[in-house]
Every structure is written in structure tokens, then in C-alpha cells.
Amino acid sequence: MAPETPGLHHVTAIAGDPQRNADFYVGILGLRLVKRTVNHDDPGTYHLYFGDGEGTPGTNITFFPWTDEGRPGQFGAGQTKTTAYRIPPESVDYWRDRLESRDVAVDVEDRFGETALRFEDPDGIEIELVATEGATDAIPWADGSVPTDHQLWGFHGVTLAVDSVDATAAVLTDVLGYELEDESDGRRRYRSATGGPGSIVDLVETDVGRGRMGVGTVHHVAFTVADVEEQQRWREAFADHGLSPTEVIDRKYFRSIYVREPGGVLFEMATTGPGFAVDEDPAELGSELVLPDHLEDERERIEGQLPPFDGPTVDASD
Ligand code: ZN
Numbered sequence: 001m002a003p004e005t006p007g008l009h010h011v012t013a014i015a016g017d018p019q020r021n022a023d024f025y026v027g028i029l030g031l032r033l034v035k036r037t038v039n040h041d042d043p044g045t046y047h048l049y050f051g052d053g054e055g056t057p058g059t060n061i062t063f064f065p066w067t068d069e070g071r072p073g074q075f076g077a078g079q080t081k082t083t084a085y086r087i088p089p090e091s092v093d094y095w096r097d098r099l100e101s102r103d104v105a106v107d108v109e110d111r112f113g114e115t116a117l118r119f120e121d122p123d124g125i126e127i128e129l130v131a132t133e134g135a136t137d138a139i140p141w142a143d144g145s146v147p148t149d150h151q152l153w154g155f156h157g158v159t160l161a162v163d164s165v166d167a168t169a170a171v172l173t174d175v176l177g178y179e180l181e182d183e184s185d186g187r188r189r190y191r192s193a194t195g196g197p198g199s200i201v202d203l204v205e206t207d208v209g210r211g212r213m214g215v216g217t218v219h220h221v222a223f224t225v226a227d228v229e230e231q232q233r234w235r236e237a238f239a240d241h242g243l244s245p246t247e248v249i250d251r252k253y254f255r256s257i258y259v260r261e262p263g264g265v266l267f268e269m270a271t272t273g274p275g276f277a278v279d280e281d282p283a284e285l286g287s288e289l290v291l292p293d294h295l296e297d298e299r300e301r302i303e304g305q306l307p308p309f310d311g312p313t314v315d316a317s318d
Pocket of ligand 1: 222
């Protein structure tokens with residue numbers, strides 16, 4: 001039987017300055033910095049993970065902050081256009097006021113019967129908060145910037161921009177098990193077979209040409225996989241579709257494979273475990289720089305190379 005994914009595991013993007021990045025996601029959006037580590041493939045760059053109170057899969061947006069000297073990205077085909085979080089329907093006014101009072105310009109859009117607040121983060125990455133009925137598995141963070149009643153509910157979904165939707169749509173339906181749910185204004189909405197939080201992928205076509213990866217763009221989107229046994233079945237499913245998945249890579253907090261879908265978007269399939277408590281006390285998540293074992297001997301040199309970052313500023317004022 002083909003494997004199934006409930007939906008998104010995390011989204012990883014490229015930011016500029018790490019301090020500004022953390023101050024936005026923790027200070028304004030109220031997420032928790034659940035892991036402060038380095039890019040395992042490039043230890044001169046931080047890897048910051050922001051999520052709910054425990055960094056539950058399906059709530060985490062992560063960044064490689066390349067600093068403001070890093071190469072700017074260019075939005076285009078083959079990229080994630082928007083990353084959307086769910087909020088409770090009664091929190092729409094709270095969020096609009098909170099964002100606008102901090103000089104974040106907000107567009108309000110009604111789409112498929114839901115209200116979406118759309119804005120950009122300080123590096124130009126498009127984020128939406130979508131008012132969604134239902135429940136959430138997200139775990140509130142009592143010490144956060146935002147009252148627990150209004151905190152983000154984990155992912156709603158992502159919008160992927162491609163030259164032509166057909167090949168990407170075929171991967172969603174034939175490999176990932178998503179189903180076309182709705183279509184409006186050039187937007188096709190797909191939902192995972194299991195539904196629930198983070199289960200939406202919207203596809204839109206763009207004619208601006210291929211995007212270029214860099215500061216202000218999303219690097220990849222990750223979908224949730226149960227465990228490493230299922231990971232092998234995912235590798236076979238992608239290969240049967242003519243794609244070339246990587247071997248399983250140990251990312252310490254999860255195990256991953258990567259595959260580039262035909263529209264150009266990099267997909268990752270990441271296991272739910274072992275999670276962020278594997279190298280830190282759950283109460284202390286994100287409070288210090290943690291390194292993978294093979295880099296621990298080089299800690300002093302690595303810390304000396306990293307850009308200034310004092311940890312996020314919490315902003316609990318209304
Ligand atoms: Zn990833």
C-alpha cells in the first residue's frame with residue numbers, strides 16, 4: 001500500500017539578519033524558538049527553528065539566516081509563494097491590530113470561505129494567518145509574546161508557484177495522496193487524504209520565470225512521515241513516479257529524504273521523531289546553541305564565525 005502523509009512537517013526559508021528574523025517570529029508572531037543550531041551542511045550559518053510550545057511537527061518554520069550580506073533571492077516559479085498558519089476565527093481582529101500596530105502591512109482576502117491575513121516578514125517572505133474552524137494539536141507556549149488564546153495553531157498550508165501546474169499536481173495526487181478539493185481564481189486547492197492541520201497545498205501558476213534561491217525565499221517544504229520504515233516506501237513511491245529521492249539523511253531531530261518535484265519545488269519527507277527534546281530539556285528549548293556531535297569539537301571556532309544573535313526579543317504588549 002502506498003504511504004500517506006497527513007501534511008506539512010516544517011517549512012525552511014532563507015532570512016537575512018538572525019536577530020531581526022527571531023524578533024519577528026518570536027516577538028511578533030509569538031512562536032517559540034525551539035532550536036538554535038547551525039546548518040549541518042554549512043556550520044557558519046545558524047539554523048533557527050520556530051514552532052509551538054514544544055516544536056510539534058506541523059508548526060515549525062525554520063530559517064537559515066544568511067545575514068544581510070547574503071545573496072538576495074528572487075521569487076518565481078519552482079518556489080513556495082506563501083506559508084500559511086491557522087488562527088482561531090475569533091482572533092482575526094487581534095492579529096490585524098497586532099501586525100498593523102507594528103507597521104506590518106496586512107492584506108485581507110476571503111478565499112474558499114476563509115479569511116486570510118497576508119503580510120511579509122522582514123525579509124519579504126509571504127506569510128498568511130488563516131481563520132480556521134476546528135481544533136488544533138498545537139501546544140501553547142505560556143511564556144510567549146501572544147496570549148495563548150490567540151497563538152498560531154500550526155500550519156494551514158503552503159501555496160506553491162510553478163510554470164504549469166500539471167506535473168506538480170500529479171506528484172501531489174499520484175505520490176503524496178492529495179486530492180483536488182477546490183479551484184478558484186487560478187488557484188487549485190489540494191488536501192491530504194487524512195485532512196487536518198497543515199494538510200493543504202495550493203498550486204498557482206506564475207509567468208515571472210524561475211525563482212532564484214536566496215535571502216527572502218523559501219528553501220523547501222517538508223511533509224510528515226511516520227518513521228524510517230515508511231521513509232523507504234516513500235523513496236520507492238517517488239522513484240516509481242520517475243523522480244530521484246535522496247538517501248535517508250539524519251537531521252538529528254528527524255530523518256529526511258529530499259526530492260525535487262518537476263515544477264522545481266524541493267520537497268522533504270521528515271519523520272515525526274525523535275524531536276527537539278533529543279538534545280535539550282523541553283523547558284530549555286532554544287535557549288543555547290546546540291551542535292551535532294561531530295561539530296562539538298569545533299564549537300569555539302563555529303561560535304566565532306556566527307553572526308551576532310542575542311536570542312529573540314519577546315514582545316508581549318498588545
Ligand atoms: Zn527541512
